[in-house]
Amino acid sequence: xxxxxxxxxxxxxxxxxxxxxxxxxxxxxxxxxxxxxxxxxxxxxxxxxxxxxxxxxxxxxxxxxxxxxxxxxxxxxxxxxxxxxxxxxxxxxxxxxxxxxxxxxxxxxxxxxxxxxxxxxxxxxxxxxxxxxxxxxxxxxxxxxxxxxxxxxxxxxxxxxxxxxxxxxxxxxxxxxxxxxxxxxxxxxxxxxxxxxxxxxxxxxxxxxxxxxxxxxxxxxxxxxxxxxxxxxxxxxxxxxxxxxxxxxxxxxxxxxxxxxxxxxxx
Numbered sequence: 001x002x003x004x005x006x007x008x009x010x011x012x013x014x015x016x017x018x019x020x021x022x023x024x025x026x027x028x029x030x031x032x033x034x035x036x037x038x039x040x041x042x043x044x045x046x047x048x049x050x051x052x053x054x055x056x057x058x059x060x061x062x063x064x065x066x067x068x069x070x071x072x073x074x075x076x077x078x079x080x081x082x083x084x085x086x087x088x089x090x091x092x093x094x095x096x097x098x099x100x101x102x103x104x105x106x107x108x109x110x111x112x113x114x115x116x117x118x119x120x121x122x123x124x125x126x127x128x129x130x131x132x133x134x135x136x137x138x139x140x141x142x143x144x145x146x147x148x149x150x151x152x153x154x155x156x157x158x159x160x161x162x163x164x165x166x167x168x169x170x171x172x173x174x175x176x177x178x179x180x181x182x183x184x185x186x187x188x189x190x191x192x193x194x195x196x197x198x199x200x201x202x203x204x205x206x207x208x209x210x211x212x213x214x215x216x217x218x219x220x221x222x223x224x225x226x227x228x229x230x231x232x233x234x235x236x237x238x239x240x241x242x243x244x245x246x247x248x249x250x251x252x253x254x255x256x257x258x259x260x261x262x263x264x265x266x267x
Contacts, residue, residue: 008033008041013050016060021221023057052223055186059221073104080214080238083259085109087236088177088212092116096174099202100128102158102195103179105212107131119143122171124150124164124198127157153192160194165201176206178232181222183213185245187229189222196224203227208234215239229254 008031015022024042028035042058045051051058085108092098094116100106100123110131113119120143123129129147136143150164178199181190188211190196203209203226211232219242234255235241241256 008038009045009050012038012041012045012058016051016058021054021057021059025056027057054189054221054223055225059223074107076104077214077216077238078108080259081105081108082112083238084212084214084236086112087257087259088210089113091175091210091234092119094118096120097122097171099123099171099173099176099206100125100132101176101178101199101202102128102156103212105214106177106179109177109212110135114140117142120146122146122148122168122173124148124159125157126152126159148198150198151194153195156192156195158195160192160198162197164198168198168201168205171205173202173206175208175210176202178202178209178211178226180211180213180217180226182220183211183217183229183235184219184221185229185248185250188226188232190224190226191222193224196226199226203231210234210236213237218242 011031012022012027024035024038027038031038042051042053045058046053051060081104084105088109089112092113095118096116097120100110100121102125106125107127110128113135119141121132123132123145129145132145135141136145148159148164148167150159151161152158153160178188180188190199209232211234213235215238218237218239229250230253232254234257236257236259238259240258241251245251
């Protein structure tokens with residue numbers, strides 16, 4: 001079946017309102033047109049700021065540009081984030097040099113660090129740095145905190161930009177605790193381009209990458225890519241790996257750690 005261009009575009013916008021994301025291949029099959037036709041439709045819609053193109057399809061334009069304010073995210077899914085943070089903190093050992101990325105789940109990680117000695121923590125999160133300084137002062141753990149320089153992003157309590165990336169060239173990390181806006185079987189993504197630039201450099205400078213993600217991030221995609229999922233060593237989440245993922249090489253490539261309220265289960 002073929003339809004007029006404006007009708008196809010209306011159909012795409014309607015699908016986005018319902019599903020939050022559309023895929024070129026699925027739309028081409030549904031509408032009986034070539035994938036190239038759908039790509040041209042998406043290009044036209046993107047020019048009108050109605051969609052944002054992502055790998056394989058598109059998402060709603062507003063979805064990619066309106067990241068919730070940091071404070072509004074802190075109390076959302078807080079129990080899951082706290083469990084994820086506690087599990088992640090258990091991987092920190094005496095003498096480690098670690099990087100803590102921005103993101104609210106990493107604040108729960110920072111609060112859970114306890115009992116380790118001679119730990120060096122590098123972060124571009126103003127909120128995490130504040131929490132960590134309080135814990136060192138209270139002697140909850142022993143170490144030093146290094147805050148990266150750059151441009152502040154007040155809404156996300158982060159430090160971003162080219163200077164931030166440049167500073168990281170001087171470091172090599174044992175472990176990176178990474179946050180994100182979404183995870184698919186192909187890659188990890190987030191909302192803000194400059195934050196993603198910093199996160200990408202972090203991944204390249206780390207020996208091990210721990211991705212902290214509550215269940216709302218799984219099989220979701222934000223506009224800007226941080227890294228291929230193959231770069232991640234561990235995912236710590238409050239749900240099991242999706243069954244469809246277990247049927248791929250991800251099942252052997254990733255160490256997926258599921259945490260539940262009140263107890264931590266490895267799987």
